[in-house]
Amino acid sequence: MALLNLRHVKKHFFTQEHVVEAIREINFQVEKGEFVSIIGPSGCGKTTVLSMIAGLTSPSSGQIELSGSRVTEPSAEIGYMLQQDYLFPWLTIGKNMTIGLDVTKMKTVENKEYALDLLEQMGLLDRVDDMPHELSGGMRQRVALVRTLATKPSLLLLDEPFSALDFQTKLKLEDLIHDTLKAQKKTTVLVTHDIGEAIAMSDRVVLLGHRPSFVQEIFTIPNELRELKPLQARNHPTYQTWFQRIWKELESLESTS
Numbered sequence: 001m002a003l004l005n006l007r008h009v010k011k012h013f014f015t016q017e018h019v020v021e022a023i024r025e026i027n028f029q030v031e032k033g034e035f036v037s038i039i040g041p042s043g044c045g046k047t048t049v050l051s052m053i054a055g056l057t058s059p060s061s062g063q064i065e066l067s068g069s070r071v072t073e074p075s076a077e078i079g080y081m082l083q084q085d086y087l088f089p090w091l092t093i094g095k096n097m098t099i100g101l102d103v104t105k106m107k108t109v110e111n112k113e114y115a116l117d118l119l120e121q122m123g124l125l126d127r128v129d130d131m132p133h134e135l136s137g138g139m140r141q142r143v144a145l146v147r148t149l150a151t152k153p154s155l156l157l158l159d160e161p162f163s164a165l166d167f168q169t170k171l172k173l174e175d176l177i178h179d180t181l182k183a184q185k186k187t188t189v190l191v192t193h194d195i196g197e198a199i200a201m202s203d204r205v206v207l208l209g210h211r212p213s214f215v216q217e218i219f220t221i222p223n224e225l226r227e228l229k230p231l232q233a234r235n236h237p238t239y240q241t242w243f244q245r246i247w248k249e250l251e252s253l254e255s256t257s
């Protein structure tokens, strides 16, 4: 059984004047341990899909299931990380990283040690007593990831987590996060505008059509790229072929919108 299952998911937004049909119908599954990216034209509904998976907003119809149970509200089972780090400026890195453990009443000695281990993996153990403003954007995103993983969610949702960073920091972070998530066999869904990032980090890439969106195509990334770190994958000859293929598909969607 797939860990995550989206079946006949539709979404309308009701504003005071009109109804916006955001998602016509979406069906896809994510297997345990898989890394799946969602890409598509601007405004096609990528964030809406992620918010529904997170239980922050409900589908108008259809079902989203995690481990066979219907997702109806946010839970510690699902970690959600955004473009902005949302670290609390008045709390130290150590306090920020365990805030999820506090809120979910999971702050055991073992879980605190696990969070510290993660912080060490992110190369930031010596910054545990620093305040967020003392860290760079890339460091802050690493802390945000530690905070998200600290509650040991079975599913990790990433919404453009690297898009506010400079290109070099983004590439380094892609490698670090890819390695961390692979080592933990963490099931992940990433929303990104960056086709290259999707190819370099994912097992599969879901391409959504323009609003009201639907699954246009699902690409399975070949093993020769999946076995590599994202930066190495970006330099592999096969990468360019896949980039062109997905780019053309996205271009054809943009031209019909």
Ligand SMILES: Nc1ncnc2c1ncn2[C@@H]1O[C@H](COP(=O)(O)OP(=O)(O)OP(=O)(O)O)[C@@H](O)[C@H]1O
Residues within 6 Å of the ligand: 013, 014, 015, 020, 022, 040, 041, 042, 043, 044, 045, 046, 047, 048, 049, 211
């Ligand atoms: N709360 C809301 N009320 C009304 N319309 C909404 C609401 N949230 C999203 N929409 C509309 O639904 C569509 C999908 O929005 P969404 O943010 O999910 O797209 P996206 O693919 O993530 O966009 P982008 O690529 O620009 O980040 C857009 O047309 C948006 O205007």
